[in-house]
Each structure stands twice: as structure tokens, then as C-alpha cells.
Amino acid sequence: MSWLDRFARPKVRGLFRKDDIPHDLWEKCPNCEQMIFHRELENNQRVCPHCDHHLRLDANKRLSYMFDDGEFQTIELPEVTNDPLRFRDRKRYADRLKDARSNAHQDAVIVAHGTIGGNPVVVAAFDFSFLGGSMGVAVGEALLNGARLAVLQDSSFIVVPASGGARMQEGTLSLMQMARTTIAVDELKEAHLPYIVVLTHPTTGGVTASFAMLGDIAIAEPGAVIGFAGARVIEDTIREKLPEGFQRAEHLLEHGMIDMVVRRHDLRDTLAKTISLLRNTAAPAQVVELARAETPAP
Numbered sequence: 001m002s003w004l005d006r007f008a009r010p011k012v013r014g015l016f017r018k019d020d021i022p023h024d025l026w027e028k029c030p031n032c033e034q035m036i037f038h039r040e041l042e043n044n045q046r047v048c049p050h051c052d053h054h055l056r057l058d059a060n061k062r063l064s065y066m067f068d069d070g071e072f073q074t075i076e077l078p079e080v081t082n083d084p085l086r087f088r089d090r091k092r093y094a095d096r097l098k099d100a101r102s103n104a105h106q107d108a109v110i111v112a113h114g115t116i117g118g119n120p121v122v123v124a125a126f127d128f129s130f131l132g133g134s135m136g137v138a139v140g141e142a143l144l145n146g147a148r149l150a151v152l153q154d155s156s157f158i159v160v161p162a163s164g165g166a167r168m169q170e171g172t173l174s175l176m177q178m179a180r181t182t183i184a185v186d187e188l189k190e191a192h193l194p195y196i197v198v199l200t201h202p203t204t205g206g207v208t209a210s211f212a213m214l215g216d217i218a219i220a221e222p223g224a225v226i227g228f229a230g231a232r233v234i235e236d237t238i239r240e241k242l243p244e245g246f247q248r249a250e251h252l253l254e255h256g257m258i259d260m261v262v263r264r265h266d267l268r269d270t271l272a273k274t275i276s277l278l279r280n281t282a283a284p285a286q287v288v289e290l291a292r293a294e295t296p297a298p
């Protein structure tokens, strides 16, 4: 080690000690890599002011941006058997659950009710930070309960998925949730209530293959990846280069898979308008008699 390393470097390093900068004041946009001031990002609903990239949102914030005046009531969800298969990979599934619960919620979905544009609504929002928003028995239970609450309250039901798919630690039980959540959607349809999905980044796997693609109206956030298998797997299987923007919300809109791509700032208004139209709560317009044109007798 030279004298320069021994004496000069530690001093130079000391000048730029990372600890001097509070870590939570700035966040780097994963798309354009610009540093954004934390408060500016929060004030902009976590949308990058430089490139309009929609950053990940936790379920509670998501709900507060969606409901009128940010007011909503969450419902308590029934408890399910933890770790039914006593699954273990590098870590025990029971421990993974415990860790996830210590800094978030009971499981990957929160169900809340309130109003959007004055319309009664039940919303089930996913939290990707909880084991990748994966769908196990608890998530299936949450969606079933959300749908039943909507029927009970004569409300519309909105689901906001952000999920990597089925929860592999629950094996077949997680795959069974695809059928259960489809039944939940059916119960709404039988009650003639609107079911809307707001697809956020990412919506993949068993979630896409069940309730996420069954909405009466399918809305997506800009740039969200929505698909069943990952792009790399498909590319390797069909041995073809996939087009630019494959599985992105805009690509899906172009190909008729979804109905709208809506910016986060416009989501509440769009939902309010859509629900009003579907439930016909507001009179379309005043009916005005048109003056009949005099037609000459033949």
C-alpha cells in the first residue's frame, strides 16, 4: 500500500461520506435515473416529473389517491392457515410471512370501501412489497370477501393488481385461487355490478390468467408490464425477437387486450365517469324535442 493510499484516500473518502446525505430525501427514477426530491415525488403521486414514469405505490397510498378526499375504510380479512404445506426453500415460508408482515400488512391485498365520484365502491389493492404481491389462499380469500362486500353494499368492485403471479410456496393451493377469484367475479356479474380492473406494474402469471383479465373495463397504468409468461421465456420458446414494448400497457391497448391506458393523476376521474356510466346514476342529459323538418308531400 503506498503512502497515498494510506493517508490521502481515507481523507478524500471522508469528504464524501455517504452518511452525510439522508437516504430518504432523494429517490432515483428507475427509468430516466434522475434524482427526484422525495417530497416532489410524493406530491406528484409518485410519478417521475422528468419522464412521467409511474413508480411503484404501496397499497395504502394507492387507496388514498383513488377514493374521494383520500378517505376509505379497510375491512378485516378472515385469517387463513399459515404455511399449509410447511414449505421451505432457502428459508422457511413461515419466516418469510413473518418478515413480510412485520413491515406491511397481513397479506398482499388490502380491501377497502368508500366512494369514488360519489359512487359507492369496494377496492382491493395489491401490495407488491408483500412477497411480490403473490396470490396465495389469503389473497383469494380477500378478493372473494371484497366481491361479497360489494354485492352486500350494492357497490362497484375495483381490483388493482401488482403481482408476480401465484404464490409458489403454497403449491396447488395457490393455483386453486385462480378458480376462486373467477367465482368472485361471477358473483358480481350475477348481481349486475360493475367489475373494473386497474392493471399496474407488474401484472403477471396466475393473476393475469384469472381475475385480472375478467374486468368489464380493463384500465392500465402507463408502461405497466402485463402478461402471463415473461418476455424472455416466450422469446426462448418461439425463438423470435419480440417487438419493442412487448407486454407493455400501450402495446396491449393497440392490440385490443385492454380498454384504456390512464395516467395516475386522471385515474379517479376516469373511474368516477366509468362507474357513473355503467350504473347510470346520473341522467345522461335533458331530453329536448327536436323540431321536425317539414318534408314536402310526395
Ligand SMILES: [Zn+2]
Binding pocket: 029, 030, 031, 032, 033, 034, 048, 049, 050, 051, 052, 053
Ligand atoms: Zn424518470
